[in-house]
Amino acid sequence: MAETLHYDVAIIGAGPAGLAAAEDVKAAGKSVVLIEKYLWGGTCPNYGCDPKKILLAAVEAKEHVDFLRGDGVDGKVDINWEDLMGRKMRFTEAIPDKTVHLLDANGIGHIYGAAHFINEDTVIVHGDEDVEVQATDWILTVGQRPAELEIPGAEYTINSEQFLSLAEMPEDIVIIGGGYIAVEFASIAAAAGAQVHLVVRGSELLSEFDEAFVDTLFDQLDDRGIRIYFNTEVTEVAKTDDGYSATLSFGSTIPAGVVVRAVGRVGNNDTLQLENAGVEDDIHGINVDEFLRTSNPHIYAAGDVANTSKPRITTVGYYEARYAASVILGHDQPIEYPAVPVVVYGTPKLAAVGVPTQYAEENGYSVRDIDMTNWFTYYRTGEPAARAKVVLDADKKLVGATVFCAHADELINYFTEAINNKDGYQAIRDRLYAYPTPASDLEYFF
Structure with a gap:
């Protein structure tokens, strides 16, 4: 017993x-x-998130060099996947x-x-x-x-844990899914030199985010050579002499060294x-x-x-x-959540917090759409695209934000603090931040 x-x-x-x-x-x-x-x-x-960001660090380093090539930086940087995986x-x-x-x-x-x-x-x-x-x-x-896939050959796919432990990055990789993990893995694999095929069941990526920002992200993924198939399903995965093949719902077949399922949890x-x-x-x-x-x-x-x-x-x-x-231990009040920021660690990153911009535009909030690409913070690093939308209530207090840029994971935290503190322009303007930094840009969002 x-x-x-x-x-x-x-x-x-x-x-x-x-x-x-x-x-x-x-x-x-x-x-x-x-x-x-x-x-x-x-x-x-x-x-999960920690090893993913270790891999992403190499991607970010490569992109920093790529952005500044011809503007003070020469040469080409390649990701050594074996060494990077060893670090992870x-x-x-x-x-x-x-x-x-x-x-x-x-x-x-x-x-x-x-x-x-x-x-x-x-x-x-x-x-x-x-x-x-x-x-x-x-x-x-x-x-x-x-989540598992219920298709013939599903046993030949790998999940997120296995992707994060890949000993080698294949020349061609199929990633099934259109959410956070799929986009993040596509960004990493493409930077590591793979030809990425992203197969999305629906008509868009990242459906919970502002459509305009997702369109911008799509353009950036496309510029990096990632092939995206919308309204498409993988109907079968088969073993081949050279690896695997993924059959798509419209009949085409894609050869791949790895097929990743990122279809939810x-x-x-x-x-x-x-x-x-x-x-x-x-x-x-x-x-x-x-x-x-x-x-x-x-x-x-x-x-x-x-x-x-x-x-x-x-x-x-x-x-x-x-x-x-x-x-x-005795607390007797219902749970209350602060503002919750979320981040897609793609290239660039996409982050959001608070009142969604789609909801705000339909419900009388003030929404500012700001192209930050030529702001000093982003000009100095050569980023090809940087954009933000901020949501203000009737009292001009910040209640929501969506950010698309290399610093989005940090910038969204400043917005989160402002939302939790119910800050408006005056409160932000009266604070001193190190300059020039993403934080010192905050007053320009109002």
């Missing part, structure tokens, strides 16, 4: 969200355990051990294995030895995994046998209320697996997990 361990709080999923909640609960004097079945540290540092691996391979050492240093229990509920407060963990864990309260931060809630704990879920994740409580009042869900209206990104995950921990 499996041993039963007892804790005040147990957390399933040791990514950024689970780790944040565990630290807060432990700091409050509760006994806590983290349960993880794959890589300690979770998706983001092991096979040195970072990611250390993450699981570092995570466990952090847990040990903070006195947080940890169990490795796959967990599922056997009743309303107990799971069984299948690891080297089966163990039962009973807890007064639970936080589920199990995240998501790449699905929650890992289906692995937990939630029905045994009285927890309701659906295809969107685990259903939660305004306190992130599930239908079982002692079980909470946070991060990518929680069925909320917020973006499924790392920052939201650990914000929600810390909030769930606070409710367990």
Whole structure:
């Protein structure tokens, strides 16, 4: 019979969200355990945003040189994929051990294995030895995994984790999808020298972003030689003597060294046998209320697996997990979210926060569309395109922004702070920023 361990709080999923909640609960004097079945540290540092940005660093360096060639820079820069992947691996391979050492240093229990509920407060963990864990309260931060394709030859495709560990960049690569991951991987692969074929089921990329900005991004991807097929599906993937082939819905076949599926993500809630704990879920994740409580009042869900209206990104995950921990510790107010910035790490980057420009234009907000290409910040680096739209309310307070430029991931943070602070022109103008920088440009957006 499996041993039963007892804790005040147990957390399933040791990514950024689970780790944040565990630290807060432990700091409050509760006994806590983290349960993880794959890589300690979770998706983001092991096979998500962090390794992606390591690869992107080489792309950015190459583009900086390309932009300034003929304006003070000579020569050609190529990405050495093998060396770049080695750099990425040195970072990611250390993450699981570092995570466990952090847990040990903070006195947080940890169990490795796959967990599922056997009743309303107990799971069984299948690891080297089966163990039962009973807890007064639970936080589920199990995240998501790449969605599968249901087509002949789907087994020949690779997912996002496998792309981020490619030993070699092939000459031709097919990427299926039109969202964040597909665009980001297309940008990286093209810069690394691959001929990229991006196959998009719908009529546009990144449907949640301002259409004008997406059109500009399309032009930049096209300039980089990326071939994009809209309203098209891959109907079959086959193994060939030279690699693989992807058959498109209009009949053409594309040879490729790698076929990447980037068709979305699905929650890992289906692995937990939630029905045994009285927890309701659906295809969107685990259903939660305004306190992130599930239908079982002692079980909470946070991060990518929680069925909320917020973006499924790392920052939201650990914000929600810390909030769930606070409710367990006695906080009694519903969750309130600050402005949530999102970024597509393409080339260039596309970022947005607050009131969407499409909604603003239809609902009486003031929207300023600003071409920044000739601003000093972007002229000095030779960027071919830099653009922003800012949304102002009736009091001329900043409530939304969309940015397209190489600095978009940094600039969007300044806009996020302004939205959270309810800043208008006067507040921005009266601050002193280092000059000349993207921050010192802020007053010119009003």
